[in-house]
Amino acid sequence: MKNKTDVIVVGGGPAGISAAVTIARAGKNVILIERGKFSGSKNVFGGAIYAKPTREIFPNFEETAPLERKTVSHKYLMCTEEDSTSVTYHATKDEPNSYSVIRSKFDRWMAKEAQKEGVVIVTETLVTELIVKENKVVGVITELEEYFADIVILADGVNSLLAKQIGLRKEIKPKDVALGVKEVIKLPKEVIEDRFNLADGEGTIGEVFGFPMTGILGLGFIYTYKEAVSIGLGVGLDELVERKIKPYELMEEFKSHPTIAPLLKGGELVEYSAHLIPEGGYKKIPKLYSHGVLVAGDSAMLVNSLHWEGTNLAMISGKLAGETAIEAINKKDFSANTLALYQKKMETSFIIKDLKTYKDLMGTLHYRAESFLGYYPKKISSFFRMFTEVDSIPKRDKFRAFLKSIFTDRSISELFKDGINLIKLVLGVLK
């Protein structure tokens, strides 16, 4: 048959590339179709890839990949309108947990590596539809022609119109995604290292709670590149809709916070970008396979919102999809029955286990955003303001006033609900 190969992978991001390279390494024929000018050209993320999962796909990536900075510290910053409280973990061991990367450079590098190992990559080509015959996916339709394959792996991203076409994905609701907006702001290398307390080549990650998203399900992020700072926020799409918030204006508010603004001072905007983050968690994972088709990465809604994992889940799910495809090719059986192996591999891996661990997290945060992302961060700030302020008021009086305020600023029933939800979350994680 013309235009027929073993596997077609749709989407040249981390999931698609990992799937394709796994298949090519087993000597099977694989074509990867990417709609952008090059891999990464349509992709956006905060800024860091994790070292261990990346090594599972590209064992020696640290030697040649375009890495920006190795992460040595992780800062959690809680902001109110006028102040902030932070906790920083600083790692001193040699082996970094993650590296900041520029997505369009890193994905492009991964694609080139995959090409060297035999993956055929077609860029600037949009897959508009899947070809389905007798209830089985047998190929794809692009703007120009049809391609056929025994297996199609969908790694076409968070919007996955293709998974939707064949009914694997249901319509997404605004509360199941966050909108990420990001700016890359150019600053001299030395300035970045001074401002963020970094040695040469070291980088940091900042997670920002609270202002300007006090009581809203949303977080800010800061990553350091060699000569730029990546700053942005992810906020529930439902929150934007209901509160009539313009994301770019929220971003300006975030950047103007007295703790954030000095970090960016004098910098020049290099690029503005936006992307959806599939944050629905375990309950929103679609069926991962059907006859002749597998779904990986963002297309499968694989994001761990609490630990900021997404790219790694994309890579490992892509690898598992690739392994499943190899077994199916060897057995010459592409039925859902055989491809169900992917589901099993996913369930026994950390991916589904972790997402299951946090299955109630997003629901609880939606329900309690006003307290967990509003009231308590403010209370933490007011505690430290009280604790550091020297004003000739006896300390015992100040402590008592603070404790009393916890019970007067918020009704007992709300405090009780917060407590119950917190305990439920912790038990949900540990059980």
Next chain:
Amino acid sequence: MTDEEKIEPKLSIDDKLFKVKYVPDEESHLKPDEAQCLACKSKSCTYICPAHVYEWDEENKRLIIGHENCLECGACRIACEKKCIKWQYPKGTKGVTFKQG
């Protein structure tokens, strides 16, 4: 006012979009159902879109769509209360190219 006290000017959405690289398509890949838009109460696309692609023209009672500024995130498709935006990706050679991402 010394340099230290100077407050950075806030960036408008136009300042931000000016930095994005696009190859615009002549035909829009975003096609809302105009009759539905007229009946839509929230018109959430006009404020949730990170590229301010949509603007409501009150005089002519229609949605003005600047599809050439689209960052291809898909937020409008999901947020639309009428679920009436026929949303596709731009053609393979068109649309946004992120140099950083």
